[in-house]
Amino acid sequence: LCYVDESGTSDIPGNTSHFVLAGLSIPINRWKYCDNAILAIKKKYNLEDTEIHIAWIIRPYLEQSKISNFENLDYTQRKSRVQQFRKTELLRLQKTKNPKHYSQTKKNYKKTEAYIHLTYQQRRDFIKEIANCVSRWRFARLFAECVDKIYFDPSRRDQTIDEQSFEQVVSRFERYLQIIGRRYPERRCGLIIHDNNPTVAKKHTDLMKQFYEKGTMWADVEAIIETPLFVDSQLTSMVQTADLCSYAIRRYLENSEDELFDLVFQRAD
Structure with a gap:
């Protein structure tokens, strides 16, 4: 299972200098373990029924x-x-x-x-605990495409930033599945689970259909099954965790903030 979410805006110029699309992959038989681990941390901070939206959590009130x-x-x-x-x-x-x-x-x-029931430090501690938890998942792999929009020239490309990013994440996840499938045949297939965005959903579904027919620029798509499953991130802790990973990467690129990055990057493919 590869949980996908973004950080920053793909618009040019938008209100961020970078756009990051990240995919956090875990074996299907580890899903319950991971979900329970995140839930336990949420309960500690009285957030068990709450979405982890890091950009809103981590700002001062x-x-x-x-x-x-x-x-x-x-x-x-x-x-x-x-x-x-x-x-x-x-x-x-x-x-x-x-x-x-x-x-x-x-x-x-x-x-x-x-x-609002948590102090600023408690909110930072909460996010760091999630990141630290992810860092210990030796079975997980993190894929990401990071675009510095200053150097992205739309006139020279036939793809938008988010289309390019999605193709990169799909290609890397596909290649990972092909490699891991040789050693563990039961893990040779994968599914992409994407944060639901009405605009992105149709675009990425259509792109995935093209990839099945023609492949991406870097790989034929054989191991990824179905088009992406789009889910409400409010109801899915693992998509929220992918949001944390994409945020950590973007903040590192834009501001050299390494506290969260150093943790999630341990799972980078």
Whole structure:
């Protein structure tokens, strides 16, 4: 099983300098073990029913720093105090008649609502524990295509950034399956499980059909079965883990942040 997710935007210029598409592959008989390992970490931080969306988890929440003794409060108290602060702030912004600022703040609050009971350090610890867990999966392999958009010239290519990235990940996963299948015949076939994005879903499904017919630029596709299975990442911890891997790689490329990268890169193919 190869779980695929992206980090950054494929638009040019977009709001990131890099685009990363990552695929985290695990043997099918290890799926339950991996899922349970991630769930155990989530439960530790009271996040068992919550999506790991690292870009929203790992940012500072200003209101927490404005609540006295926030770190000494329990989870319920923290959540209540932050919600109270945010309601007050939204009411204040409504009166300023700045709809753009109000709308963006409301979006930020909604995206981070599930994590407000954790301090900034606890949120960082949570993400690091997930990354450390992945680093110990010796049976897993990480594939990724990383594009520096400064050097990507659309006029000289017949593929978009996300199309090129998908072809690369498919090719590498296919080649890995061919190699591993010689030694372990029971692992000779694989399936791609992709974060569901309505725009990307049709495009990548059509691309995969082309790959089955003509192959990619680098490999004939024989070991990957079916077109990608697109799933809601909110319901699938393993796709969320692929999101963490792609984020860690992109932040390393853009900002030389190596804490998470050094962990997930241990599983790089």
